[in-house]
Amino acid sequence: xxxxxxxxxxxxxxxxxxxxxxxxxxxxxxxxxxxxxxxxxxxxxxxxxxxxxxxxxxxxxxxxxxxxxxxxxxxxxxxxxxxxxxxxxxxxxxxxxxxxxxxxxxxxxxxxxxxxxxxxxxxxxxxxxxxxxxxxxxxxxxxxxxxxxxxxxxxxxxxxxxxxxxxxxxxxxxxxxxxxxxxxxxxxxxxxxxxxxxxxxxxxxxxxxxxxxxxxxxxxxxxxxxxxxxxxxxxxxxxxxxxxxxxxxxxxxxxxxxxxxxxxxxxxxxxxxxxxxxxxxxxxxxxxxxxxxxxxxxxxxxxxxxxxxxxxxxxxxxxxxxxxx
Numbered sequence: 001x002x003x004x005x006x007x008x009x010x011x012x013x014x015x016x017x018x019x020x021x022x023x024x025x026x027x028x029x030x031x032x033x034x035x036x037x038x039x040x041x042x043x044x045x046x047x048x049x050x051x052x053x054x055x056x057x058x059x060x061x062x063x064x065x066x067x068x069x070x071x072x073x074x075x076x077x078x079x080x081x082x083x084x085x086x087x088x089x090x091x092x093x094x095x096x097x098x099x100x101x102x103x104x105x106x107x108x109x110x111x112x113x114x115x116x117x118x119x120x121x122x123x124x125x126x127x128x129x130x131x132x133x134x135x136x137x138x139x140x141x142x143x144x145x146x147x148x149x150x151x152x153x154x155x156x157x158x159x160x161x162x163x164x165x166x167x168x169x170x171x172x173x174x175x176x177x178x179x180x181x182x183x184x185x186x187x188x189x190x191x192x193x194x195x196x197x198x199x200x201x202x203x204x205x206x207x208x209x210x211x212x213x214x215x216x217x218x219x220x221x222x223x224x225x226x227x228x229x230x231x232x233x234x235x236x237x238x239x240x241x242x243x244x245x246x247x248x249x250x251x252x253x254x255x256x257x258x259x260x261x262x263x264x265x266x267x268x269x270x271x272x273x274x275x276x277x278x279x280x281x282x283x284x285x286x287x288x289x290x291x292x293x294x295x296x297x298x299x300x301x302x303x304x305x306x307x308x309x310x311x312x313x314x315x316x317x318x319x320x321x322x323x324x325x
Contacts, residue, residue, distance in 0.1 A: 047210055059205055060214055062275030066138065067198040067222035069269035073145065073262045074190050076229035080237060083255050084183050085109045087160040088176035117184035121191025133280040134197045134204075135273065141193010142270035146263050148186045152179070153259035194269060198222065204279040233258055 045051035085091035090109045097105070125137060132140075152159065159182070161174025198218070206214040238252035252258070 047213060052210070056206055056210075056214070058275045059277070060217065062272055063198070063202040063205065063214070063218040064221040065272040066142075066194060066269050066276070067202075067218050068225035069265050069272065070142075070190070070194040070198055071222045071225035072229040072233075073149075073265050073269075074195060074229070075226045076233035076237075076258070076262060077186060077190075079230065079234050080255060080258070081110060081113070082106060083237070084180070087171050087174075088180050089170065113180075113184055113187060117188040118191055121188040121193070122196065124188075124192040125196040128192075129196070129200070130280055133278050134201050135276060135278040135280075137192065138194045138197040138201070138276075139270060139273045141189045141195070141197070142266050142273060144189040145186050145193065146266040146270060148182045148189070149259050149263040149266060152182050152186075153256055153263055156256040156259065194273075201276055201279055205277070233262075236261070 045055075082091065085106065091102075091105055129137060157174075159175050159179040161171035161176070164170045164172040202215040202218040203211065205211075235249060236252045237255050237258040238249045240251055240254045253261075
């Protein structure tokens, strides 16, 4: 409770800081024309307007598809953990354990994967998000997730090994260390990649009036991907032959081919990332286009006349004064 109260006080103090001063630093003082445009009918385009589609349509497509594809891969990948742990010998056959023992052993293995890959991935994101940028981290995350899942799929049987002759629930041969390292790296680059940036980019990209709506649409699309990953691949990853699927499930395409499909999903996320701009080191107003003010008729001429008048005034006042000096 003490730590919670300290954290709550820090959040409150941070919320009281004058964040509004950022606008005064980042943007010039608006003219009357800017104010009229910002609050007039010309600027108040809606979510389903042509103006929004022109300005942010492809960006919204990018945020929704990348979040959707990420959650398909990320949540379905968690479902494969039992098969991976069994393949590398971390988890005995289910028939040799009680329900409580199985939960304990699976939780212990998942905690080890989280400590060695998932959590460090978040640390790397925090450390490099403003150095490398959101776009590079997301692109690299999808790339390496695709690469490692492709390796796991194409070399699945060599890495896993074959069922042992003395116990078909275990696998002999193979390279179990390489198997678990490649599998852990997919989690590392999920968190040092799109699992963080798909949440950050929509929060920075869209106009203030529509930012929460667009972020909510992107997040809801991501949860739809989680449903597809959690349920679709739970059935798809079942064994191909009779007797291999878990009780109550029909035959599927197997873990090997399911990993190949997930590699293709991540590859699609890699290409959809190109629809998004880099949001690091840019103001929210610049990203959302809220101050993209088209010049009004005569504005350019007025500025030119003002500059010329200022120049003439300086010369008229300065030249006589310089002669006196």
